[in-house]
Amino acid sequence: MPATHKQPTPAPDDLPRQIACDALRAAGFALWSFHLAARRLTLHDFASPAPLVVTSDDAIEQILAAAPGPFCTELTIDGPQGPRTLRLSGGVTQTDERGDAVLLSGIAEDITGSIRAAQIDRDARLRAEAADRAKTEFLASMSHEIRTPMTSILGYAELLAEPGHPEERRAAFIDSIRRNGRHLLVIINDLLDISRIEADRLHVEAEPIDPASLVVDVCATLEPRARDKGIGFSCVLCTPVPGTLTTDPTRLRQILINLVGNAIKFTDQGQVRVELSSVRSVGGKHTLIVDVIDTGQGIPPETAGRLFQPYAQADASIARTHGGSGLGLVISRRLARLLGGDVVLLRSEPRSGSTFRITIAAEAAWDERLTDDLPAPQRLPEPSSGKTPAGIGGKVLLAEDGPDNQRLLSLLLRRAGVDVEIAEHGQAALDCVNAAVARGEPYDLILMDMQMPVMDGFEATRRLRREGWSGPIIALTAHALRRDRDACIEAGCDDFAPKPIEARVLLELVGRWLDEGRRRAQLAA
Incomplete structure (x- = not known):
């Protein structure tokens, strides 16, 4: 808001002029005059009790170039509070007795704030456009990074389905599928991490x-x-x-x-x-x-x-x-x-x-x-059961709706000596558990997919716990965030395995919890 200065009470004849000056001041304008002979620009009452005299050659040349006659021009001056950009308009000419122009006058508007705001808007727009370009290029790059390994995975999978390939070549196909699958998983994990970071949903567990x-x-x-x-x-x-x-x-x-x-x-x-x-x-x-x-x-x-x-x-x-x-x-x-x-x-x-x-x-x-000395590299710990994968044993219910995952997980478990039964959804899992208990052949462990039709794994787990089933339940889910793990544990699961899960990790997890289930059964007996 323009500064308010105490003015003497004007004479009646000066009242209209004073009203006009006050109105200009309230609107943020000043009066300007330019003496041609002295080449001096004066700003009257522009947020200052004293007139501001400008003798800058650049400012003067701008005025002379625009005059005579009505005009509007912008110029930058050095004021008491730093550089200011003014818009001068008017150009009323006063002449001497010979008719020569001696004084130009008009109104001036301080547009410094508007100029700065416009520059801030331009900078923000440029940054946004640069960010959009970067994201567009990034998405194009990610499309390439995802499609390239997928091409290898699908292509070599089709080749594996063809008969007649020698064992050495089939092993190379499998190695390529495994390598590209792991590369794809790294890309996906990076995308999930940056998404969590930008949403401020990444937490540390010290x-x-x-x-x-x-x-x-x-x-x-x-x-x-x-x-x-x-x-x-x-x-x-x-x-x-x-x-x-x-x-x-x-x-x-x-x-x-x-x-x-x-x-x-x-x-x-x-x-x-x-x-x-x-x-x-x-x-x-x-x-x-x-x-x-x-x-x-x-x-x-x-x-x-x-x-x-x-x-x-x-x-x-x-x-x-x-x-x-x-x-x-x-x-x-x-x-x-x-x-x-x-x-x-x-x-x-x-x-x-x-x-x-x-x-x-x-x-x-x-x-x-x-x-003060580096330790030797440590091997990964062996499964707590101490058994080889082929000797895990036990009876496991696999609750999983995806046919491919059903085949894969059951194959891995059966190769390790596990007796596997499959339920396609949560309600089927409840029915299987109740039937097994009624036969006197309860399951030793349940692998529970958490996203299934009819009844999901969360509800199935809650009902199993309410009905008194105390055996281990391991959650299987493609959702790998901390809150997903917490939700699984809160529902009653004992452990959490995000997909995809490596065969070694799956068998170690199942072996460990089968041992824990047997320990619980002994304590309850």
Whole structure:
């Protein structure tokens, strides 16, 4: 709102002029006059008690170019509060006794705010258009990344259906299907993660971990990729690290796999080196530091700024050459920040490699000991039953509506010595359980798909628990979010297995819960 200045009471003859001036002032206008001989522009009462005199050559030349006669022009001046853009209109000419023009006058409007608002709108529109282009390019890239492995999967599946292929060729077909299926799963997981991150629905589950063991296990998992490419690979402990820290091991592992996997992917010669260190910070917290150093192709400075932007890769040709969603760094940075740290690019030179740093802020758990040597890589634990897959045994009800999944899961279980019966939906599962109990041959375990027609797995599980069935129920679902797991457990399931599930993981899970079911039965006897 224009400033209000105390004015003397005008004489009656000056009242109309004063009213006009007050109206202009209230509307945000000022009066201007330009003395041609003095080449001086004066702004009268423009949010200031004193006239503002402008002697800028640029402003004066603009007025002279527009005059004489009525005109409208815009010019920028340096005012007491910084640059201001004015729109001058009018051009009333006053002359001397000889008829020569001596003074031009009119009204001036301060349009600085409008100009800035318009610029903000333009910038926002340009950003939105750039984001739309990036998303369009990203979707085109994802279409390629999804359709390419699907082409291999479907194509080799058709070839497997043909008779006459030698065993070696059939094994190659199967290997291609498996490899492309896993690649497709990585793409899908990246898309789900970025969707959860942008919706602020990604949560961390902190627990005590051995950070050195976790880093070593990730390196041991990825080392074969480096070996296959003929590049060096090493994992080094640079400073002692706490033996136990409290953080989310799943998310930390995901960050490490993304960063170390990228380093191997983009390095064709030389080596990849992973350096682990720790710094004790204020309040008893520790900052875990992992530097991932490679001698790969490097990142040009002009594209490095796009590394952590969603839906953008540093170079569009990267997706064509190396594949992937291009979301790994974005996801890793967001995850690291959820864990109280960050992911940054420390150094990069084209054709000389890059160094990325992962930092995680974590509290040392009850164990304050420091590890000053890296442990040997640990093997995955064996199933708790101690049996080989062929000796699991037991009687299992598989509640699953998908014919393909029915065949696949029942085949895997039967090969492991499990007696399997199938129910097509939740109501059928209830009927099967009641019939088996009536025969005196109850099931040892139920594998329950949670999305089925007639009655879904949630309702079937709730009814089974209400009716007193105490055996283990494992939820099978294609929904893999934390809230989906919580919903399954709340319904009465004992465990949760997101699809797709590897055969080894399925058999380990079933074997473990069959043992638990037998233990429950013994306690109840």
